[in-house]
Amino acid sequence: xxxxxxxxxxxxxxxxxxxxxxxxxxxxEGDLIKIGMDAFAAEMAGSLNFLNVSKSRVxxxxxxxxxxxxxxxxxxxxxxxxxxxxxxxxxxxxPRKINDDxxxxxxxxxxxxxNEDGSEYIIEGKDEIFNWIxxxxxxxxVDI
Amino acid sequence: xxxxxxxxxxxxxxQLIYHALAYKNIESLVLHSSSxxxxxxxxxxxPRDELDIEYCNENNIGIFRREIGGGAVLLDNNQVFYHxxxxxxxxxxxxxxxxxxxxxxxxxxxxxxxxxISAEYRPLCDLVVREKKISGNGxxxxxxxxxxxxxxxxxxxxxxxxxxxxxxxxxxxxxxxxMQNNLTTVQKELGVIPLKEExxxxxxxxxxxxxxxxxxxxxxxxxxxxxxxxDKQYSSDTWxxxxxxxxxxxxxxxxxxxxxxHKVFNTQKDSGWVTCxxxxxxxxxVTFSNAFPLSHTDQQEIENRLVGMExxxxxxxxxxxxxxxxNGGVIVA
Numbered sequence: 001x002x003x004x005x006x007x008x009x010x011x012x013x014x015x016x017x018x019x020x021x022x023x024x025x026x027x028x029e030g031d032l033i034k035i036g037m038d039a040f041a042a043e044m045a046g047s048l049n050f051l052n053v054s055k056s057r058v059x060x061x062x063x064x065x066x067x068x069x070x071x072x073x074x075x076x077x078x079x080x081x082x083x084x085x086x087x088x089x090x091x092x093x094x095p096r097k098i099n100d101d102x103x104x105x106x107x108x109x110x111x112x113x114x115n116e117d118g119s120e121y122i123i124e125g126k127d128e129i130f131n132w133i134x135x136x137x138x139x140x141x142v143d144i
Numbered sequence: 145x146x147x148x149x150x151x152x153x154x155x156x157x158x159q160l161i162y163h164a165l166a167y168k169n170i171e172s173l174v175l176h177s178s179s180x181x182x183x184x185x186x187x188x189x190x191p192r193d194e195l196d197i198e199y200c201n202e203n204n205i206g207i208f209r210r211e212i213g214g215g216a217v218l219l220d221n222n223q224v225f226y227h228x229x230x231x232x233x234x235x236x237x238x239x240x241x242x243x244x245x246x247x248x249x250x251x252x253x254x255x256x257x258x259x260x261i262s263a264e265y266r267p268l269c270d271l272v273v274r275e276k277k278i279s280g281n282g283x284x285x286x287x288x289x290x291x292x293x294x295x296x297x298x299x300x301x302x303x304x305x306x307x308x309x310x311x312x313x314x315x316x317x318x319x320x321x322x323m324q325n326n327l328t329t330v331q332k333e334l335g336v337i338p339l340k341e342e343x344x345x346x347x348x349x350x351x352x353x354x355x356x357x358x359x360x361x362x363x364x365x366x367x368x369x370x371x372x373x374x375d376k377q378y379s380s381d382t383w384x385x386x387x388x389x390x391x392x393x394x395x396x397x398x399x400x401x402x403x404x405x406h407k408v409f410n411t412q413k414d415s416g417w418v419t420c421x422x423x424x425x426x427x428x429x430v431t432f433s434n435a436f437p438l439s440h441t442d443q444q445e446i447e448n449r450l451v452g453m454e455x456x457x458x459x460x461x462x463x464x465x466x467x468x469x470x471n472g473g474v475i476v477a
Contacts, residue, residue, distance in 0.1 A: 020232070021239055044240040046268070047457060049391075050188035066187060066284075070268035071214040072241035073187050073284030093390060096457055140239050 003126055005133045008039040011103055012125070017079030018132055019061060019121035024079050025103065026122065032085060034106040035078075037067075040136060042102040045069040048095035051076075053108055057083045060119050064108065067095060079122060082112040145230075146172040146361030147352075149344050155182040155206050156375060158219070161363070162227035162293065163211055163378075164370035166286035171234070172361055173351050174227040175344045181220035181301075182206035183308050186213050186282060190385055193394075196310050205308055209384050212293050214269075214282030215397055218308060222299035222329075224343045226252065228292040228351065236355065237290055244283060245269040248292045251350035252279060255296065258346050261333045269294075270400045276328040277399035296343055299331040309396070315406060315419065322398045322421075392458045401425045407461060410476040411435045418464055422455045430464070436473035446471065 001012040010016070014027035016038060023041035027034050042048075046069045053065030058078040065076040078084075086109045091097050098105045123132055150161065158178045165172050183205055185191050191207050194216040200207055205218075219225070228248055230237055238244050249265055256263035256271065256278065263279065266272045271279035281294035306320035331337050352358050363371075377383055393407035405420040416435030421428045430447040432438060438446070446467045453460065465475060 046240070046242060049395075052188060068186070068188050068213045068284075070241040070245070071186070071282045072244065072269075073211065073213040074241070075285045094392060094458065136239075 001126075003129055003133075005130065006137055008043060008133070008137075009103075010038065010129050010133060012129070014103075015122050015124040016129060016132070017077070017119070017122050019077065019079075019119070021136070022077050022079070022121070023136075024077065026079055027106075029109070032109040032111055033080065033082075034109050036091075036106045037076075037098050037102055039102050040133060042099050044140065045074065045099075048098055051092055051095040051098075051107070053084070053087050053092065055084045055087060076107070078110070079119060080110060080112050081115075082110045084108045085111050145355055145358045146170060147348055147358035148172055148174040148176075148361040148363070149348060150174065150176040150363075151340075151344075152177050152179045152221075154178070155180040155219070156208065157371070158225060159184065159208050159210055160371040160374055160378070161367075162229060162291060163286060163374050164367050165227075166229045166289040166291050167374070168367060168370055169231065169288050170229065170361070170367070171231055171289070172229045173348065173355075173358060174225075174229070175347050176225050177221060177223060177340055178219055178225070179221060180204075180206065181218060181304070182208055183216055184208045184210055184219050185216045187211050187284065188213070189216060190387055191216075192310075192385055194310055196308055200308055203308075205304075207384065208378065209386075210282075210293070211286050212282045212284035212291055214280065216309065217280060218301060218305040219295065220301065222301070222337075223295040223297055224340055224347070225293070225295045226347055226351075229286075229289050230291075230355075231288060232285060232290045241283065242268050244290065244292070245281060248354075249279075249281065249294075251347070251354045252294065252296070254350045254353075255343065255346045258350075259330065259334065259338060259343070261330065266400050268400060272399070273328055273333060276326055278328050278330070278333070296347075297327075297329045298337045298340075298343075300327060300329050302327070311396070311406075315396075315404060318419075318421070319396060319398070319404055322402060322404065326399045326402050393461050403455070405460075407464075409436075409465075412474045412476060416475075418468075420450075420460065420464075425455045427451050427453045427455060427460065432468075436468055436475075438468065438471055438473045442471040442473075 003010040017024040023038045050068040059081045063075045064078045263271045269281040396404040403422040408417045414435040416433045419431045427450045
């Protein structure tokens with residue numbers, strides 16, 4: 001199942017972290033949650049030149065890394081509290097993979113804390129995602 | 145919004161001030177220049193990969209790794225710096241980096257116009273005059289703020305910039321020529337250098353026209369404490385030489401659309417290299433070392449097939465590798 005809004009695709013098999021334009025997807029795999037950047041973020045950022053993430057224990061909303069496109073450094077936020085267990089080296093070494101295929105380019109895999117009960121900024125389901133992304137696109141069009 | 149019109153600062157202070165203001169969440173415009181020359185690299189660069197550290201040390205050229213983006217650059221007393229620190233939720237702050245630069249470089253363009261120079265915005269973040277870059281810019285998120293950092297090039301020491309880069313002698317020479325052909329300055333455009341105070345004043349006016357009135361800022365105890373704290377962090381080797389993304393090939397940007405690309409390969413016997421010159425985002429020239437080994441005819445054939453191709457990032461490199469291999473050249477993974 002896939003939602004398509006203005007040419008941007010949003011698979012419905014995962015959740016999205018929406019805080020302050022974060023545009024991060026989360027997908028459970030076993031005990032872990034894989035996290036990456038959604039199509040909107042990949043499109044808006046432009047060609048990604050650098051990505052840097054560090055393994056650590058983090059809280060929801062904390063910066064876990066940075067990426068750079070167009071000589072602009074943006075921060076990458078953790079959507080959940082937990083521990084970063086692994087980092088996708090392939091994406092780290094070639095961040096442009098995120099531009100080419102954002103949903104197969106997970107950035108980190110995290111083990112969520114036991115008491116992690118989900119942030120108010122995490123959404124799922126076709127309607128909720130559609131409403132959110134439509135607002136984001138509207139905002140972006142005003143920006144331009 | 146606060147205006148910090150600071151005049152001349154020492155080289156570390158020119159960087160520390162805007163980082164500290166961003167971390168303290170103080171929306172502001174900082175105008176200043178550096179009393180000393182130094183090399184400044186972007187957040188995701190490692191000075192060991194970019195700079196001739198020995199040359200910098202021998203010539204008292206400081207090295208700073210900033211938290212905003214862009215490449216290695218020589219900063220000195222012949223430049224006027226502007227740093228805009230603005231909250232990331234400010235209604236005027238767009239989401240996309242390109243829109244951010246396009247919007248907030250408008251006041252800088254007007255400054256050039258007021259000086260008599262018809263500068264225009266060239267995506268992604270250059271200001272150019274007749275296709276020559278006259279202002280380099282970078283940006284990024286620091287704390288809760290977004291920061292635009294750039295400089296008005298009054299004059300530029302092309303030779304020193306080329307000398308301070310970690311490049312082979314041949315590449316340094318070519319980099320120098322490309323800079324001389326693609327980078328201009330206020331001095332070159334007007335024949336004179338206006339007083340810095342005049343430029344600070346025009347910058348302040350144009351940004352205020354765009355963002356609203358500003359009140360004078362003062363570097364108080366809290367800001368000073370933050371600068372000292374950051375100075376300690378940014379001085380450490382752990383910070384300065386932190387390993388970032390290892391690029392697939394070395395990309396040295398002269399201005400938007402003009403780049404030098406360099407890749408060293410392992411061959412069976414030795415290491416070999418390929419250098420590509422990109423002009424207006426298209427391959428202009430390809431040079432191979434003798435190590436692959438490829439005949440002159442083979443090299444010429446590969447070059448002929450590549451020249452004019454659009455530069456599409458790493459895909460160009462993979463195409464070159466395929467061509468080297470198809471012509472009998474050996475590359476060890």
